Amino acid sequence: MSTATEQALRTEYPFTLPRGYVDESGRLHREGVMRLATARDELTPQNDGRVRQNPAYLTVLLLERTVTKLGSLPAVDTFVVENLFASDLAFLQDLYRRVNQQGHTEIGVVCPSCGTDFAVDVAGDAPGGS
Numbered sequence: 001m002s003t004a005t006e007q008a009l010r011t012e013y014p015f016t017l018p019r020g021y022v023d024e025s026g027r028l029h030r031e032g033v034m035r036l037a038t039a040r041d042e043l044t045p046q047n048d049g050r051v052r053q054n055p056a057y058l059t060v061l062l063l064e065r066t067v068t069k070l071g072s073l074p075a076v077d078t079f080v081v082e083n084l085f086a087s088d089l090a091f092l093q094d095l096y097r098r099v100n101q102q103g104h105t106e107i108g109v110v111c112p113s114c115g116t117d118f119a120v121d122v123a124g125d126a127p128g129g130s
Contacts, residue, residue, distance in 0.1 A: 011036045012068070013099050017088040021070060021080060029071025034092070037100045041065045063092050 013034045020030035045051050045061035060081045067076045
């Protein structure tokens with residue numbers, strides 16, 4: 001039997017970056033939270049001149065809007081997203097796609113030893129809030 005909490009829409013997804021963002025003081029920030037995107041999150045950046053000049057910049061603006069926490073940083077802005085390691089940017093792009101298009105952060109995997117299929121939560125198994 002499921003509880004009301006389990007039936008609530010999950011809107012926040014904790015994650016751990018593979019490498020982490022190193023701030024100007026040399027501190028490493030790996031733990032963060034991404035929220036579900038809204039229609040406004042997807043539409044507003046379309047009018048940004050940086051996106052019109054370089055459509056790939058859309059990713060930076062989408063992540064800036066939806067990554068609500070990263071370590072002890074006071075805010076996640078374009079500077080932070082632009083200075084992520086490429087592997088962390090790729091991780092967040094994949095997480096964004098999974099959360100907003102597929103509705104989950106799980107991937108199917110197969111145990112190389114026994115061949116058993118199972119799911120792994122790529123964002124971590126910490127519960128999200130609503």
